[in-house]
Amino acid sequence: MASSEEKTELVEAIKGPRYYRIRLYGYGGEGAYVNISKEAYDFWNKHTDDFGDSDFITYMVNDDPEDCDFEELQDVPQGADFLRVEDGEYKNQWYEAENEFCHQNGVTYNTASIEVEELDSDDYNADIVATLIDGEDVGEINDRVFEESEIEITNWSDSSVDDPGLIGGYVAEMYSSEKGCFFEGRLEITGNFDVKQLKININEYPNGDDIVEGIEYAGEEVDNDGGDTTGKGYSACVWKNH
Numbered sequence: 001m002a003s004s005e006e007k008t009e010l011v012e013a014i015k016g017p018r019y020y021r022i023r024l025y026g027y028g029g030e031g032a033y034v035n036i037s038k039e040a041y042d043f044w045n046k047h048t049d050d051f052g053d054s055d056f057i058t059y060m061v062n063d064d065p066e067d068c069d070f071e072e073l074q075d076v077p078q079g080a081d082f083l084r085v086e087d088g089e090y091k092n093q094w095y096e097a098e099n100e101f102c103h104q105n106g107v108t109y110n111t112a113s114i115e116v117e118e119l120d121s122d123d124y125n126a127d128i129v130a131t132l133i134d135g136e137d138v139g140e141i142n143d144r145v146f147e148e149s150e151i152e153i154t155n156w157s158d159s160s161v162d163d164p165g166l167i168g169g170y171v172a173e174m175y176s177s178e179k180g181c182f183f184e185g186r187l188e189i190t191g192n193f194d195v196k197q198l199k200i201n202i203n204e205y206p207n208g209d210d211i212v213e214g215i216e217y218a219g220e221e222v223d224n225d226g227g228d229t230t231g232k233g234y235s236a237c238v239w240k241n242h
Contacts, residue, residue, distance in 0.1 A: 017188050019119040019126065022222060024138070024183035024212055026111035029232075031104035031175040033206050034097040035168035036238065039079035044172065044238045047072070056236040059083070060094040060174045082172065094174045101166040102206060104175075107182040109154075109202050109210040112138040116195075122188055132193055138200055138212070145195055153198045160203040160211070167241050173207060174236045180229035185215060185222035 036044075048056055051072040059076055060083070062068045068076075082099070083091040092098060116133040119126035133141065142154045161167060187193070199216040215222045 017190060018192075019122050020132075020187040020189070020193050021115075021117045021119055022183070022185050022187065022215060022217075023115040023181055023227075024107050024112050024215070025115070025135075025181040025227070026107045026113055027177070027179050027232075028107035028111070028182055028209075028211065028229075029105075029176050029178040030095065031173065031205065031207065031209075032095050032097055032100050033102040033104075033167075034082065034094075034172045034174075035099040035101055035166075036082045036170050036172045037079065038170055039077075040082045040172070041170035041238050041240070043077055043080035048237060053236045057174075057234045060172075060236050061234065063091050063093050065091060097172075099168075101168075102161050104160065104205045104207075104209065104211060106211040106213060109138060109200075109212055112182075112200075112212055114138050114141060114200075116193060118193065119186075122186065133195070141195070142200070149196055151196050153195065154200045154202055156210075157201070157203045157213075160205045160213075167206075169241050170238065171206070171241055172236070172238050174234070175207070176234055177232040178229040179232055181227035182229060183212065183215065184225050184227055186225065187217055187222060189217070 044056055055070045055073050058068050058070055063083075065076075065084070081091075083094065083097055085092060085098075095103070113135045114133055115131070115135050117131050118129040120129050121127075138154070142152055146152050197218045199219075201213045201216065202210050203213045204210050214224065
């Protein structure tokens with residue numbers, strides 16, 4: 001039988017502080033949505049229809065016009081050169097476009113898996129005490145928690161665009177597809193980790209992707225310390241907003 005002192009030590013160990021690491025991984029990426037002119041839309045829409053998006057991607061990823069090694073173009077017409085700055089010497093990066101109205105970055109909800117580990121300290125290289133959730137699909141864990149407690153851990157937002165009025169009539173979309181870990185955050189709490197206190201915030205983006213925007217625990221946002229993803233390729237297109 002445990003002594004009174006041993007019981008006290010056990011209670012104190014359970015109370016904490018205790019440390020946990022949360023990871024989200026799957027498929028997702030970074031996207032930019034930029035308002036463009038009708039002239040730019042007409043040019044790039046026809047060019048991508050005729051030749052695919054290779055030249056458009058080349059245009060988007062190179063900030064020095066001289067580095068654009070096009071396959072089916074000699075030069076981009078001035079009216080279609082929507083990333084070029086006013087002095088004309090260089091272009092903005094696609095992820096820093098002047099007329100961007102929405103930016104996307106994260107793992108898609110329908111591919112997201114979650115991992116929760118207890119650690120022995122708050123040090124970056126802390127040892128793992130136990131694995132509480134081992135790569136479970138976020139949708140499946142939400143369904144399981146709901147069945148057990150009628151509590152949903154997912155929090156949906158209808159749109160990632162704060163002000164739909166910011167969206168113009170013609171839009172350029174650039175997307176960098178990635179795979180890997182998109183979120184890694186740490187918790188320091190008292191007591192056991194309770195999955196019902198977890199909240200997964202999800203936004204729908206203009207391309208239809210449902211992206212995990214962040215994680216909360218017990219009403220407090222968990223900081224994302226960054227992830228480790230591998231690029232899988234680019235895609236680019238233009239579309240009308242009507």
